[in-house]
Amino acid sequence: xxxxxxxxxxxxxxxxxxxxxxxxxxxxxxxxxxxxxxxxxxxxxxxxxxxxxxxxxxxxxxxxxxxxxxxxxxxxxxxxxxxxxxxxxx
Numbered sequence: 001x002x003x004x005x006x007x008x009x010x011x012x013x014x015x016x017x018x019x020x021x022x023x024x025x026x027x028x029x030x031x032x033x034x035x036x037x038x039x040x041x042x043x044x045x046x047x048x049x050x051x052x053x054x055x056x057x058x059x060x061x062x063x064x065x066x067x068x069x070x071x072x073x074x075x076x077x078x079x080x081x082x083x084x085x086x087x088x089x090x
Contacts, residue, residue, distance in 0.1 A: 006077055009046030014072035016044045018062050033057040 019029055021075070030037040034057065042048040050058070059066040 004049065005046065006080060007073065008043075008049055010042040010076035011050065011069075011073040012046040013076055014069055015040075015058065018064060018069060019044075022062050024062075029058065029061055033063040043047065053056065 019026070019047060022029075026040045027037045029035075030040045033040075033054075035054065039048065043050055043054075056066050059069050062069070
């Protein structure tokens, strides 16, 4: 996988986790942030890269600081890279 794919997947996982913690559906977060449910789903699956405006909007709807959402993705990227570097088959 390339770096962009890793980052997109990590962001998607972080977004999904925070959305579920907020007990919201993809449709609810989409409606409140002005995004389409399809786009939110694509973000969560790591198929799209969000703009800064999208990150800020999602964070506001989730009632977290934008840096928390980005930091959660950053931690996931670091963990995946650490695990991959320890894989003897790689």
